[in-house]
Amino acid sequence: MNVKKIPFSDELLREIATTYGTPFHIYDEKGMKDNIKKFQEAFSWHADFKEYFAVKATPNPWIMKSLKEVNVGADCSSMAELILAEAVGLEGEDIVFSSNDTPDEEFIKANELNAIINLDDESNIADLERLNICPKRICFRYNPGPDVNRGNGIIGKPEEAKYGMTHEQLLRSVHWAKEKGISYIGIHTMIISAELELKGLLGTIELMFDLANEIKNKEGIIVNFIDFGGGIGIPYKPEDTAVDLERLGEETRKLYEKKMKGFDNTRICFECGRSITGPYGFLVTEAIHYKHIYRNYIGVDACMADLMRPGMYGAYHHITVLGKENTIHDQVYDVVGSLCENCDKFAIQRKLPEIEKGDLLIIHDTGAHGHSMGFNYNGRLRHQEILVHNDGSVQQIRRNETLKDLFSTLDFPKLIK
Numbered sequence: 001m002n003v004k005k006i007p008f009s010d011e012l013l014r015e016i017a018t019t020y021g022t023p024f025h026i027y028d029e030k031g032m033k034d035n036i037k038k039f040q041e042a043f044s045w046h047a048d049f050k051e052y053f054a055v056k057a058t059p060n061p062w063i064m065k066s067l068k069e070v071n072v073g074a075d076c077s078s079m080a081e082l083i084l085a086e087a088v089g090l091e092g093e094d095i096v097f098s099s100n101d102t103p104d105e106e107f108i109k110a111n112e113l114n115a116i117i118n119l120d121d122e123s124n125i126a127d128l129e130r131l132n133i134c135p136k137r138i139c140f141r142y143n144p145g146p147d148v149n150r151g152n153g154i155i156g157k158p159e160e161a162k163y164g165m166t167h168e169q170l171l172r173s174v175h176w177a178k179e180k181g182i183s184y185i186g187i188h189t190m191i192i193s194a195e196l197e198l199k200g201l202l203g204t205i206e207l208m209f210d211l212a213n214e215i216k217n218k219e220g221i222i223v224n225f226i227d228f229g230g231g232i233g234i235p236y237k238p239e240d241t242a243v244d245l246e247r248l249g250e251e252t253r254k255l256y257e258k259k260m261k262g263f264d265n266t267r268i269c270f271e272c273g274r275s276i277t278g279p280y281g282f283l284v285t286e287a288i289h290y291k292h293i294y295r296n297y298i299g300v301d302a303c304m305a306d307l308m309r310p311g312m313y314g315a316y317h318h319i320t321v322l323g324k325e326n327t328i329h330d331q332v333y334d335v336v337g338s339l340c341e342n343c344d345k346f347a348i349q350r351k352l353p354e355i356e357k358g359d360l361l362i363i364h365d366t367g368a369h370g371h372s373m374g375f376n377y378n379g380r381l382r383h384q385e386i387l388v389h390n391d392g393s394v395q396q397i398r399r400n401e402t403l404k405d406l407f408s409t410l411d412f413p414k415l416i417k
């Protein structure tokens, strides 16, 4: 059983709640950085290993800046994410632009930043030519389709996924890049998500090593860049076991030694989001209602606008009631937000200690795909983010949305301006 720890004292959380109000997402910079170092150490046997943080997981420039300090790049998939990466001073081979159904202006921006442009489809080659873009660095996203039947609930089977190119298309695209004289060519895939088993992660790595060798044999080139995608899972549930990064590194080294002679100058990388920030973020929310009908409901002041995963995927997020960790968990609640959607529940039939109005609930592992997936249905506003720095100082890194923000795109008299 993994004990779901909170890296902040009760006093600090209460103080922040008093100063800034609830709800808030709070992030632990030290935890994030310590984890990154472990990840980098696990792959330090290779001269060029890099993690590109999947910006979509937590698109906050303060988080990205902090990660940049420990040599983490950015995996961007939209204009907004490219602009965030630029704002924190990333460019060139520190950015992978991995989008799909891509608007022209995003290719133009990625090219301006000299990013590694990862094409999702062979037809994107014609897009680049039409735009007169000959990228300095190009990459191709592989979808192995029915050859790999390993997808999971979140990402689905590769064959059914809209991402990436078939094997044939990818080989043709690499050939095009070689003929075009592009001197930096990469390959990429992302076929698993929230994966806790080494087997699944190593399967992706082996698939990409084999593809790199096939390209070497067919085209006579050594790819410059192999991106295994994101997808490293985190132990959301107490009974889950975290991925052993050291073993992942070690097993990858063995595969590399077996298969990758001559690839010493090839960058190998991941673009994880969840495993980088997920466990180091918490959503703190106050119990504001109690309702007893056929079930017992605790209504909190956060809702699906702040964290969508439970409602959208039925995802488990552990909940601790502050100060009641050791109180007997003999109540069964649905913990709910205020959206007019019955799936707006952070927990369903969860055993918890008795909760009173005013209690603070800590929802764990919200540091990735948490705040970022929020939306404004029902006119609900998304809430603030707070970063606790390495030295213990506290910074509000995003304020609460206001009704003025919400209405700012509406040109109608009598609305707040």
Ligand SMILES: Cc1ncc(COP(=O)(O)O)c(C=O)c1O
Residues within 6 Å of the ligand: 054, 057, 075, 098, 190, 193, 194, 229, 230, 231, 232, 271, 272, 273, 274, 275, 368
């Ligand atoms: C292309 C791509 N890369 C990386 C990621 C990050 O995945 P994770 O946060 O599970 O590591 C995603 C997630 O949606 C993705 O689509």
